[in-house]
Amino acid sequence: MPTTKRLTLSDAQFETLRKVVYDRSGIHFQDSKKYVLESRLSRRLEELEFDDYDQYLMFLTSGPYQTDEFQEMFNRITINETSFFRNEPQLDVFEQRILPEILEKRKSSKTLRLWSAACSSGEEPYTLAMILHRSLGIRLADWKIEILGTDISEKVLNIANGGRYPHYAVKSTNPMVLSRYFKQEGREYILDPEIMSMVHFEKLNLKDTYAARRFGTFDVIFCRNVMIYFDDQMKTNCVKMFHKQLADDGTLMIGHSESLRNLDVKFTQLNIPQGFAYQKSDA
Ligand SMILES: C[S@@+](CC[C@H](N)C(=O)[O-])C[C@H]1O[C@@H](n2cnc3c(N)ncnc32)[C@H](O)[C@@H]1O
Incomplete structure (x- = not known):
């Protein structure tokens, strides 16, 4: 043999x-x-x-x-571990505190731009799309919503664009949300086409800080569970890039085991338990 x-x-x-x-x-x-x-x-x-x-x-x-x-x-x-509604307490903060405030501030322009940086196979930006869909309800049609998902790995972006997921991906998804936004086919969960149409995916290496400029300015940036793989220098460069890409009143949301402490960056942590949310500061 x-x-x-x-x-x-x-x-x-x-x-x-x-x-x-x-x-x-x-x-x-x-x-x-x-x-x-x-x-x-x-x-x-x-x-x-x-x-x-x-x-x-x-x-x-x-x-x-x-x-x-x-x-x-x-x-x-790359480690692509993710799931829909990952770290739900933080997403609740987004839905109940951060999103209503930003919607209020944008009520005249009715535009909202979110970026899920290092989105893996799409579960995170699609979760944001579901949150916006249920928060805005019929008002969604009046808004111009853009949700961008980026990752370094083409393999996971192909899965994201396919919108078909195994049970593992929906393990933390509430059954009502599951039945509203997914159709089960055998062992797969097929995402609602309307939710899929709210998200756009692009390949982006966070090391290429200039390449991100083409995506313009965002109101909220999610960058969760990737900075744990970076050293302080790379984290600092990334967070400085997010600073440039965020609107002045924008918010950066990071992973629950990550921190911007000890980094020379201009962000202030919002005092919201479970938020892991930061606002731009000039200090
Ligand atoms: C653990 S997943 C996190 C996914 C999602 N943000 C979450 O929290 O569930 C980390 C992702 O970061 C991506 N990644 C690692 N290094 C990257 C880089 N330099 N630029 C962009 N994406 C990167 C990996 O491909 C992987 O999909």
Whole structure:
């Protein structure tokens, strides 16, 4: 029987690879995460029929295929864990405190722009669309709502654009919301086309802070559960970019295990329990 050789990543190769990953994406693999890179990329090396990681590093960093291979690598090494209505207490804060205020402030222009940065397979921006749909009700037709979802991984963006989800994705979704916005087909949950039409997806690497400028200004930016993979420098660059992309009265909402503390950025935390919400400040 043929045996497959499990390729190991030496410490030196790990150092080189994690620097390459960091330089391109800001994702920082700590020493303890060497096995994660190794296990996530070993299948790729087999597919390419490489004998070791030196060949892979060469392939990745030089030659005509490097852009494609970086994309392939990000599809494999990113952690895409997400679900609809993830961290519901924070979403309640958004729905009951932040959204009504911003709707009031925008009542003459009737435009609202939300950005889910690092949206994975779309559950987060689609959740925001459902919240807006139920909050505005029939008034939705009077508003120009734009919800943008971006991620570095094309693989997850393809899932997002498909709008078909496994049970895991809706595990935290209230049964009434589930029956209102999804149709079950076998083991899949198919998202309502009206909700899908409220969200637009684009590929964006948060490392490319200039690339985000083309998306314009937002009223609320959600960037949850990705900064945990970044070091302080990358976090700072990202948050400075969000500062530029937010309206002056806009709000930044981050993950419940993340913080802007110790970062040299101009944001003030709103005093709302469970909010993890920040407002722009000039200080
Ligand atoms: C754990 S998911 C979080 C999804 C969603 N925001 C949530 O909280 O449920 C993290 C996502 O960040 C994306 N990501 C990682 N590094 C990124 C980068 N440099 N630019 C854009 N997206 C990135 C990953 O592809 C992944 O889909």
